[in-house]
Amino acid sequence: MSLVGNWSYPTAIKFGAGRIKELPEACAAAGMKNPLLVTDKGLADLLITTATLDIMEAAGLGRGLFAEVDPNPNENNLEAGVAAYNAGGHDGVIAFGGGSGLDLGKMVAFMAGQTRPVWDFEDIGDWWTRADADVIAPIIAVPTTAGTGSEVGRASVITNSETHAKKIIFHPKVLPTVVICDPELTVGMPRFITAGTGLDAFAHCVEAFSSPHYHPMSQGIALEGMRLVKEYLPRAYADGTDLEARAHMMSAASMGATGFQKGLGAIHAMSHPIGAHFNTHHGTTNAVCMPSVLAFNAPAIADRFQMAADYLGIDGGFDGFRAFVQTFNDDLGIPRKLSDLGVTEAAIPDLVKGAIIDPSCGGNPIELNEQNLTALFNNAL
Numbered sequence: 001m002s003l004v005g006n007w008s009y010p011t012a013i014k015f016g017a018g019r020i021k022e023l024p025e026a027c028a029a030a031g032m033k034n035p036l037l038v039t040d041k042g043l044a045d046l047l048i049t050t051a052t053l054d055i056m057e058a059a060g061l062g063r064g065l066f067a068e069v070d071p072n073p074n075e076n077n078l079e080a081g082v083a084a085y086n087a088g089g090h091d092g093v094i095a096f097g098g099g100s101g102l103d104l105g106k107m108v109a110f111m112a113g114q115t116r117p118v119w120d121f122e123d124i125g126d127w128w129t130r131a132d133a134d135v136i137a138p139i140i141a142v143p144t145t146a147g148t149g150s151e152v153g154r155a156s157v158i159t160n161s162e163t164h165a166k167k168i169i170f171h172p173k174v175l176p177t178v179v180i181c182d183p184e185l186t187v188g189m190p191r192f193i194t195a196g197t198g199l200d201a202f203a204h205c206v207e208a209f210s211s212p213h214y215h216p217m218s219q220g221i222a223l224e225g226m227r228l229v230k231e232y233l234p235r236a237y238a239d240g241t242d243l244e245a246r247a248h249m250m251s252a253a254s255m256g257a258t259g260f261q262k263g264l265g266a267i268h269a270m271s272h273p274i275g276a277h278f279n280t281h282h283g284t285t286n287a288v289c290m291p292s293v294l295a296f297n298a299p300a301i302a303d304r305f306q307m308a309a310d311y312l313g314i315d316g317g318f319d320g321f322r323a324f325v326q327t328f329n330d331d332l333g334i335p336r337k338l339s340d341l342g343v344t345e346a347a348i349p350d351l352v353k354g355a356i357i358d359p360s361c362g363g364n365p366i367e368l369n370e371q372n373l374t375a376l377f378n379n380a381l
Contacts, residue, residue: 003015003016003017003183003244003247003248004016004017004019009258010152010175010258011152011175011176011177011178011179012029012177012178012179013152013178013179013180013181013254014026014178014179014180014181015181015247015250015251016181016182016183016247017182017183017184017243017247018182018184019180019181019182020051020052020055020142020180020182020184020185021055022180023052023055023056023059023094023140023142023180024055024056024059024061026140026178026180027056027059027061027092027094027140029177029178030092030138030139030140030177030178031091031092031138032061032091032092032094032138032140033060033061033091034061034062034064034088034089034090034091034092035056035061035062035064035090035091035092035093035094035140036064036065036066036084036085036088036090036092036093036094036108037049037052037053037056037063037064037065037066037093037094037096038066038067038069038081038093038094038095038096038097038101038104038105038108039065039066039067039069039096039097039101039105040067040069040070040071040097040098040100040101040104041067041068041069041070043067043096043097043098043101043144044065044067046188047188048144048185048188049065049096052094052096052142053065056094064084064088064090066080066081066084066085066108068080068081069081069097069100069101069104070100071100071279071281072100072159072166072275072276072279072282073100073103073104073107073156073157073158073159074158074159074160074161075118075119075158075159075160075161076161077104078104078107078108078111078118078158081104081105081107081108082108082111082112085108085109085112085137086112090112090137091137091138092109092137092138092139092140093105093106093108093109093137093138093139093140094139094140094141094142095109095139095140095141095142095150095151095176096142096144097142097143097144097145098143098144098145098147098148098193098197099145099147099148099150099157099197099200099282101144102141102143102148102150102151102156103148103150103156103157103158104156104158105139105141106139106141106150106153106156106174106176107156107158107169107174108137109136109137109138109139109174110131110136110137110156110169110171110173110174112135112137113132113135113136113137114131114132114135115132116130116131118158118169119160119167121169121170121171122167122168122169122170123155123167123168123169123170123359124359127170128170128171128172131171133171133173136171136173136174138177139174139175139176139177140176140177140178140179140180141176141178141179141180142179142180142182142185143179143181143185143186143250143253144185144186144189145186145189145193145197145253146183146186146194146197146198146201146236146246146249146250146252146253147196147197147198147199147200147201147253147283148197148200148201148253148257148282148283149201149204149253149254149255149256149257149258149260150257151176151179151181151253151254151257152175152176152179152254152257152258153174153175153257154170154171154172154174154175155168155169155170155171155174156168156169156174157169157272159275159276160276164273164276164277164350164354165273165276165354165357166272166273166275166276166354166358168359179254181250181251181254183243183246183247183249183250184243184246186246186249186250187240187241187243187246188240189240191237191240191333192284192333193281194233194236194237194240195233195237195284195287195332195333195334196281196282196283196284196287196334197253197283198229198233198236198237198249198252198253198283198332199229199233199283199284199286199287199290199328199329199332199334200253200256200282200283200286200287201225201229201249201252201253201255201256201283202225202226202229202230202233202252202256202287202328203256203267203268203283203286203287203290204222204225204256204257204259204260204264205221205222205223205225205226205229205252205255205256205259206222206226206267206290206294206325207260207263207264207265207267207268207360207363208221208222208256208259208260208261208262208263208264209222209223209226209259209304209305209308210265210297210300210301210304210305210364210365211260211262211263211264211265211363211364211365212263212300212363212365213262213263213363215261215262215263218258218259218260218261218262219259219262221255221258221259222255222256222259222260222262223308223311224255225252225255225256225259226308226312227311227312228248228249228251228252228255229249229252230312230324230328231248232244232245232248232249232252233245233249233332234331234332236249237332260363262363263360263362263363263364264359264360264363265293265297265360265361265363265364265365266289266293266296266297266355266360266361266364266368266373266376267286267289267290267293267360268286268358268360269355269356269358269360269361269364269368269373270285270289270293270351270355270373270376270377270380271285271286271289272354272355272358272360273350273351273353273354273355273358274338274341274343274351276354277347277350277351277354278341278342278343278347280341280342280343284334284335284341285338285341287329287332287334288329288334288335288336288337288338288340288341288380289338289376289380290325290329291322291325291326291329291380292376292379292380293376294321294322294325295322295379296366296372296375296376296379297364297365297366298318298322299366300365300366301318301365302317302318303318305317305318305321306318308321309321309324312324337380337381338377338380338381339381343381345378345381348374348377348378348381349374351377352370352373352374352377353370355368355373355377356368356369356370356373
């Protein structure tokens with residue numbers, strides 16, 4: 001089977017090995033003549049980034065680069081990125097990298113022409129209508145990990161550096177115009193990043209599948225996304241050059257983010273404040289929280305995960321699925337406890353305060369409150 005395709009859902013996606021070479025055509029389709037490539041500090045000097053800048057330069061698109069992006073990007077990174085965008089006279093953004101580069105790049109394109117502060121566009125009610133949609137710059141997304149799925153998302157997560165709260169900034173036009181999913185760009189990922197990002201995709205699918213909201217399309221996407229991660233993440237982890245496994249994981253990442261239009265839940269409500277306070281890797285944090293959240297949600301989700309377990313070839317219904325998740329984590333080198341990530345018991349009250357106001361709470365199948373969230377944090381600690 002040829003792992004190459006052109007998809008139009010949820011946006012235009014050019015999928016296949018080597019397709020980064022089509023970046024100039026993607027820029028033309030998006031109306032970009034002078035794009036700014038936004039990525040994180042760790043990627044700035046790597047070959048995949050310099051080669052992409054070479055492709056841009058050879059096509060007469062310049063080699064504009066902004067890489068002052070932290071692992072959990074914040075409003076200071078955003079302010080610097082917008083300044084670089086406007087100073088360079090850029091007309092669009094190539095968001096390049098993992099979740100941090102993709103999220104910050106999308107926000108640079110979104111905020112470059114706005115006059116209100118970014119926090120005015122948090123994903124609350126219709127706050128997105130406050131934005132001037134006409135000045136949002138076009139975005140091309142190029143993922144270099146297989147996890148967050150931000151390349152097909154209409155939002156970004158930005159950390160408030162003063163309050164240590166992660167905020168979801170939403171607007172429909174933040175959805176990239178074109179996505180280039182080239183699995184060759186993920187070959188160089190270290191094993192721990194392969195594991196953490198892959199389990200991020202898995203968490204997205206698990207939480208979407210658990211959400212009580214009605215969205216049959218997302219439900220089906222989440223189920224198949226879980227299967228792809230189960231089958232191919234161990235292969236990508238064992239052999240980073242396994243291009244078939246890398247390709248299927250890249251698909252699973254986009255599927256997870258498409259699926260969670262149905263909702264997220266307690267896993268993300270917990271991991272967002274943990275990441276903001278302790279600067280942990282998001283996907284790894286999700287993975288550590290997952291077994292405790294599955295146990296907590298069992299009364300509401302056991303029946304539907306009986307079906308999922310059957311589809312995934314896991315014996316034992318929901319209990320078998322939950323046991324599989326812990327074994328899966330163990331086999332991929334994921335710590336069993338939040339304390340192994342540096343989380344402290346003293347921080348739990350602040351973490352609970354952050355979790356209870358996180359938008360992900362609304363998608364959990366059991367209503368979350370300060371009491372049960374405190375128990376969840378303690379159980380995962």
